[in-house]
Amino acid sequence: MTLANTVLALVMGAGFGLTLNKAGLTKYRKIVGVFRLTDLAVLKFMMTALVVAMSGLYVLRGLNVLTFPNIPATYIVGNVGGGLLFGVGMALTGY
Amino acid sequence: MTWFVKQFRKEEWSPYVAGALLGVIGILTVLLANTLLGASGAFENLAGIIGTALAPGLFANTYFKFIMKPEITFGVVLLVGIFFGGMLGALSSRTFKLRWNDDPLWNRVIGPERWKRWVIAFFGAIVLEFAAGIAGGCTSGLAISGGMLLAPSAFLFIAGMFASGIVTTLIVYRRRY
Numbered sequence: 519m520t521l522a523n524t525v526l527a528l529v530m531g532a533g534f535g536l537t538l539n540k541a542g543l544t545k546y547r548k549i550v551g552v553f554r555l556t557d558l559a560v561l562k563f564m565m566t567a568l569v570v571a572m573s574g575l576y577v578l579r580g581l582n583v584l585t586f587p588n589i590p591a592t593y594i595v596g597n598v599g600g601g602l603l604f605g606v607g608m609a610l611t612g613y
Numbered sequence: 614m615t616w617f618v619k620q621f622r623k624e625e626w627s628p629y630v631a632g633a634l635l636g637v638i639g640i641l642t643v644l645l646a647n648t649l650l651g652a653s654g655a656f657e658n659l660a661g662i663i664g665t666a667l668a669p670g671l672f673a674n675t676y677f678k679f680i681m682k683p684e685i686t687f688g689v690v691l692l693v694g695i696f697f698g699g700m701l702g703a704l705s706s707r708t709f710k711l712r713w714n715d716d717p718l719w720n721r722v723i724g725p726e727r728w729k730r731w732v733i734a735f736f737g738a739i740v741l742e743f744a745a746g747i748a749g750g751c752t753s754g755l756a757i758s759g760g761m762l763l764a765p766s767a768f769l770f771i772a773g774m775f776a777s778g779i780v781t782t783l784i785v786y787r788r789r790y
Contacts, residue, residue, distance in 0.1 A: 519685060519686070519687065519690070523646055523687060523690075524690050526642075526645055526646050527646070527687045527688075527690035527691045527693075527694060528690055528691075528693060528694040528697075529694065530638055530641065530642050530646075530650065530691060530694060531690065531691040531692065531693060531694020531695045531696075531697075531698060532694040532695070532697050532698035532701065533634070533635075533638045533694075533698060534635065534638055534650055534691070534694070534695050534698060534753070535694065535695035535696060535697065535698025535699035535700070535701070535702065536634075536698040536699065536701055536702045537631040537632070537634050537635040537638070537698075538631075538635075538695070538698075538699060538702075539698070539699045539701075539702030539703055540623075540624075540625065540626040540631045540702050540706075541625070541626060541628045541631035541632065542625050542628075544699060545716065546716040546718060546719050547716055547717070547718040547719075550718065550782060552778075553775070553778040553779050553781070553782040554782050554786065555779070559628040560628075562628035562629060562632060563628040563629075563631055563632040563635070564632065564752070564756065564757060565632070566628065566629045566631075566632025566633050566635075566636065567632040567633070567635040567636040567639065567757055567761075568636070568757060568760045568761055569636070570632070570633045570635075570636025570637065570639075570640075571635075571636040571637075571639035571640050571757070571761035572760065572761045572762070572763060574636065574637070574640040575639075575640055575643060575761055575762065576763075578640070578644065583644070584643055584644045584647070585647065586643070586762055587643060587647050587648050587649055589759065589762050589764045590649075590749050590750055590754075590755050590758070590759040590762075590764045590766045590767065591749055591766060592764065592765045592766040592769070593749075593766070594769060596747050596748060596749065597748050597749065597755075597765075597766040597769040597770050597773070598769045598770070598772065598773045599747060599748070599773070600744045600745065600746075600747035600748020600749070600770065600773070601744070601748055601769060601770040601771065601772065601773020601774045601776075601777070602744075602773040602774075602776065602777040603740060603743065603744035603747065603777070604740075604741060604744035604745060604748060604751065604752075604770070604773070604774050604777075605773060605774040605775065605776065605777030605778035605779075605780075605781060606740055606744075606777050606778070606781045607737045607738065607739075607740035607741035607744060608737075608741060608752075608774065608778055609777075609778040609779075609781035609782045609785065610733055610736075610737040610740070610781060610785070611733060611734050611737030611738060611741065612716075612719070613734075613737070613738065613741065
């Protein structure tokens with residue numbers, strides 16, 4: 519870890535934490551709300567972030583401004599099984 | 614400017630605004646550090662550091678040697694930043710306070726007893742971290758960061774997460790919906 523990367527991680531983390539807090543994702547009722555289908559803030563937040571980031575990243579890669587880091591590996595049983603188990607924990611704790 | 618400060622100080626932003634900002638942060642992280650925004654992996658790095666110090670033999674395996682190295686990674690520093698960022702958010706809206714379980718929904722459905730929150734949070738978090746280890750990431754590291762690179766694993770993970778989350782909530786809430 520270089521100093522520049524450490525500072526960068528702190529700043530990016532702070533921005534990440536700020537958006538989570540302001541979107542209300544630090545609250546139990548918000549996380550459970552999306553699974554009860556009564557409050558879809560989590561989904562709106564996640565999908566907006568996804569759409570903005572994926573369009574930005576693919577445009578920037580097309581312009582040769584950046585290269586992609588390691589793309590998370592696909593192993594279907596693990597990804598789906600992990601996701602199924604993860605949902606149980608997420609719905610129970612609300613984190 | 615005052616309008617901007619007033620909007621910033623609101624306790625809750627529109628999830629679209631907050632999401633768009635997170636999208637920009639995701640792009641900047643890839644652009645400047647060539648890495649992804651993961652949170653769950655950092656706990657494994659930290660567990661590796663503690664474990665290697667306490668029981669070196671137990672932690673000298675392939676997983677901690679190659680996949681989750683016991684060292685201070687980008688993700689570990691990111692966690693520190695997330696803590697202070699969340700704090701900044703709460704302070705700016707003057708909602709910062711030490712809480713145990715004051716969520717009205719939790720109190721109504723599960724009960725106001727503090728130990729219940731602690732026990733469910735403890736074991737639920739074990740399930741979360743274990744599942745994130747199997748899938749290769751959590752909501753931030755796999756679903757959002759992987760999704761923005763259009764990784765198939767991210768969308769498989771999101772599908773699994775919502776399917777079981779909805780079923781779990783149905784079981785927990787039953788008639789108290």
